[in-house]
Amino acid sequence: MKVLVTGGLGFIGSHTVVELQKEGYQVVIIDNLSNSSIEVLDGIVAITGKKPIFEQLDLRDKTKVQGFFKQHQDIKGVIHFAASKAVGESVKKPLLYYENNINTLVYVLQELEKLEIANFIFSSSCTVYGQAEKMPITESAPVQKAESPYGNTKQIGEEIIQDTCKINPKVQAIALRYFNPIGAHQSVKIGELPIGVPQNLIPYITQTAGGIREQLSVFGDDYPTPDGTCIRDYIHVVDVAIAHVIALQRLLATKNEINFEVFNLGTGTGSSVLEVIESFERVSGEKLNYKIVARREGDVISAFADTQKANKYLGWKTELTLDDAMLSAWKWQQSLNKD
Ligand code: WQD
Numbered sequence: 001m002k003v004l005v006t007g008g009l010g011f012i013g014s015h016t017v018v019e020l021q022k023e024g025y026q027v028v029i030i031d032n033l034s035n036s037s038i039e040v041l042d043g044i045v046a047i048t049g050k051k052p053i054f055e056q057l058d059l060r061d062k063t064k065v066q067g068f069f070k071q072h073q074d075i076k077g078v079i080h081f082a083a084s085k086a087v088g089e090s091v092k093k094p095l096l097y098y099e100n101n102i103n104t105l106v107y108v109l110q111e112l113e114k115l116e117i118a119n120f121i122f123s124s125s126c127t128v129y130g131q132a133e134k135m136p137i138t139e140s141a142p143v144q145k146a147e148s149p150y151g152n153t154k155q156i157g158e159e160i161i162q163d164t165c166k167i168n169p170k171v172q173a174i175a176l177r178y179f180n181p182i183g184a185h186q187s188v189k190i191g192e193l194p195i196g197v198p199q200n201l202i203p204y205i206t207q208t209a210g211g212i213r214e215q216l217s218v219f220g221d222d223y224p225t226p227d228g229t230c231i232r233d234y235i236h237v238v239d240v241a242i243a244h245v246i247a248l249q250r251l252l253a254t255k256n257e258i259n260f261e262v263f264n265l266g267t268g269t270g271s272s273v274l275e276v277i278e279s280f281e282r283v284s285g286e287k288l289n290y291k292i293v294a295r296r297e298g299d300v301i302s303a304f305a306d307t308q309k310a311n312k313y314l315g316w317k318t319e320l321t322l323d324d325a326m327l328s329a330w331k332w333q334q335s336l337n338k339d
Pocket of ligand 1: 085086087124125126127178179180181199200201202204216217219220229230231232273296299
């Protein structure tokens with residue numbers, strides 16, 4: 001059975017392609033390589049021994065998208081990762097984010113409608129909750145005004161899918177709201193490849209320990225949390241990838257109760273920045289060079305998932321721990337340093 005993964009050479013996309021291939025699906029990847037590299041394809045093959053079909057294509061080109069779907073009318077499902085995802089960059093370049101994250105979603109959905117391909121999995125984000133009132137955060141927590149154009153594109157994306165599913169019962173969709181995906185595949189063949197200075201905590205930690213960055217800056221320790229640093233729900237990327245396959249299989253087996261469902265993907269446990277650093281030092285044996293600096297604009301104090309809905313309806317829960325994720329991230333960084 002053929003499944004399309006857009007953004008399939010990206011961080012979460014590539015890990016999901018591996019899990020799809022392990023389940024016996026034939027995978028077609030579309031990626032424009034704007035935030036990924038072709039070597040990731042070799043990493044996937046090295047893990048599974050199977051080469052996905054790869055099309056380098058920019059989904060902002062509507063004609064190319066139409067041409068692609070004409071070629072692949074036997075696609076049974078689509079997992080849509082392709083999007084720009086740097087919160088800070090989105091503030092500086094809003095139109096690039098609206099064009100790349102919204103237009104591409106519309107063009108893909110238009111083709112799904114035309115070909116009557118149901119089964120659409122959308123890569124969403126916990127950023128839609130903003131600073132939620134109550135922890136842990138459930139899927140019924142109110143979506144709050146986005147703090148960045150990036151977060152807004154995820155909110156708008158979910159609304160576009162909601163409206164499409166409302167009018168077209170043939171489109172079956174699930175949005176997965178990730179918390180903080182981290183780590184790398186245990187094979188050390190694929191992992192996170194941040195371009196330039198990492199915005200996210202874990203790659204900055206591993207690059208600091210790997211001697212690429214001088215020192216980690218911890219953005220504030222004066223928050224109303226037990227140790228003063230922000231709390232997040234750090235989830236191993238392999239657990240996130242497995243959840244995508246399970247969500248797709250839910251749609252393929254028409255087990256979904258309504259034709260647009262939303263699930264949080266998290267561990268259900270919050271970890272502070274200092275706890276993440278402590279986990280890294282414990283599993284790596286490295287002493288991390290860091291200093292406390294001022295808060296970062298736009299950071300929420302705390303965000304971690306209520307996982308009951310995904311546990312119950314997807315029959316999915318995380319298997320890997322924060323330590324597993326930090327060790328895999330460190331091994332991945334060490335392998336990158338060798339190249
Ligand atoms: C985590 C914590 C920082 C870097 C990201 C994505 C967002 C969504 C969720 C995809 C915060 C602190 C960070 C550093 C630090 N993912 N930090 N020093 O902001 O929770 O959101 O994951 O949809 O789009 O942006 O992740 O890793 O940037 O920050 O102290 O050098 O680490 O203040 O408390 P965030 P992050």
